[in-house]
Amino acid sequence: MKGVWYKKKWVVVLLHAAAWILLFSLPYLLRPTPQNEQSASSKPAHSMYFSLFMNLSWIIIFYLNALFLIPTLVYKKKNWLYAFAALLIFSWQIVQTRILFYLFMNEAEYKLRTHLFFTFFIFLFILAASTAFRTIKDRMENERIIKEKERLAKEKENEQLKTELSFLRSQVSPHFMFNVLNNMVALARKKSDILEPSLIKLSSLLRYMLYETDEEKVLLEKEIDYLRSYIDLQMQRFGSKVKVNVSMEDFDKSYFIEPMLLIPFVENAFKHGTGLIQNAEISVELKAQNNLLQFVVTNQHDNNSQETKDKTSGIGLQNVRRRLNLLYKNNYGLLISDKDNKFVVSLQLNLH
Numbered sequence: 001m002k003g004v005w006y007k008k009k010w011v012v013v014l015l016h017a018a019a020w021i022l023l024f025s026l027p028y029l030l031r032p033t034p035q036n037e038q039s040a041s042s043k044p045a046h047s048m049y050f051s052l053f054m055n056l057s058w059i060i061i062f063y064l065n066a067l068f069l070i071p072t073l074v075y076k077k078k079n080w081l082y083a084f085a086a087l088l089i090f091s092w093q094i095v096q097t098r099i100l101f102y103l104f105m106n107e108a109e110y111k112l113r114t115h116l117f118f119t120f121f122i123f124l125f126i127l128a129a130s131t132a133f134r135t136i137k138d139r140m141e142n143e144r145i146i147k148e149k150e151r152l153a154k155e156k157e158n159e160q161l162k163t164e165l166s167f168l169r170s171q172v173s174p175h176f177m178f179n180v181l182n183n184m185v186a187l188a189r190k191k192s193d194i195l196e197p198s199l200i201k202l203s204s205l206l207r208y209m210l211y212e213t214d215e216e217k218v219l220l221e222k223e224i225d226y227l228r229s230y231i232d233l234q235m236q237r238f239g240s241k242v243k244v245n246v247s248m249e250d251f252d253k254s255y256f257i258e259p260m261l262l263i264p265f266v267e268n269a270f271k272h273g274t275g276l277i278q279n280a281e282i283s284v285e286l287k288a289q290n291n292l293l294q295f296v297v298t299n300q301h302d303n304n305s306q307e308t309k310d311k312t313s314g315i316g317l318q319n320v321r322r323r324l325n326l327l328y329k330n331n332y333g334l335l336i337s338d339k340d341n342k343f344v345v346s347l348q349l350n351l352h
Contacts, residue, residue: 024055050104057096058126061089065130066137074131090123180205180230183237194236201236205229209260217256220288220351224248227262231284234270242274243281251288255351258327262286264320265297265345272343273299293349301343317345324349 065086073082097119101110180202187195208226227248235244269282283298317336324332331350337343 020055020059024051047105050100053100053104054097057093058122061093061123062126062130062133064089065127066134070131070134086127090120093119093123180233183233186237192236198233198236201229201233205233215259218259219253220251220255220257220293221253223257223259223262224251224286226260227266227284227286230263230266238274238280241280242270243279245281245283248284248286251286251293255288255291255293257293257349257351258323261320261323262295262347264317265295265347268317268345269297269299269343272301277302288351291351293347293351295347295349297345299343300341301338302341 069082069085073079073085094116097115098110098112101115184195184198184202187198192198205226208222208229228246231244231246235242266284269284273282274280277300279300281300283296285294285296287294321334324334328349331352333346333348335344335346337346
């Protein structure tokens, strides 16, 4: 992650340096305290140089293995070549130890077997530590890359969902306007006195569509007001030709809902439950208590009627079903039945 202090290069270098200093200081920190200062200071300076050069060589081997041998040989399944390279490095370390011993420890006796045994175990420790360091580092990097890809994929998915939801909402408004304007045309042809109040009612609906539906959620109360206004417009149009039963009183006013989610069901009922149907009747019921919304729309229809479908037929129900899948996923139930010339849509919605 960018900007994290402990991942800055200078901090990483400082931490590595501190780790090496601590590691190579341990033999001096853990050794028994000398009896007197004279014995503590009696160690020749050239032995310090010997230790310094040996420690530097171990550091070089550590990073050579971690930064070059592991990624170029082990990760590419060149295990025999890696073993050969390790053998060469170990052999050079033995030769180097002898050279440094000759340069700085010429007063001491060089024992090949002792130095071979001692160097071998330090070499194995450095290789193991270096390999573990590289493995952990790469695993953390892979996890970071995977998380970053998941984050980008999630962001892309969210953007796609937002785009699709915006498109679906944009479909609802023209579809609704198409139906309502047809109502206005019918009233104008009849030169009805209710045309003017109908236009006023329509203006309130347009205000809701323009200023409220940009939000992700709206108060359920506002959505219900919108439904009532739409139903009032339809009742003004059909008058006594269609009996409309509305029950939307039993709900908690603190609930929120996706805007314009319920209107397609009511639109569908008026579109297919009127016309040439005798004794047409539409029922709209809504309850919302205990975080559960129950919405039922019922309309009569004639199975034998040869209804001419326009290009907008079916857009509303397909639209709302897709939006339910995107927004509520497993938190809703939608049942649609068509029996005995009655079309019933029943929606149960978890409002959490």
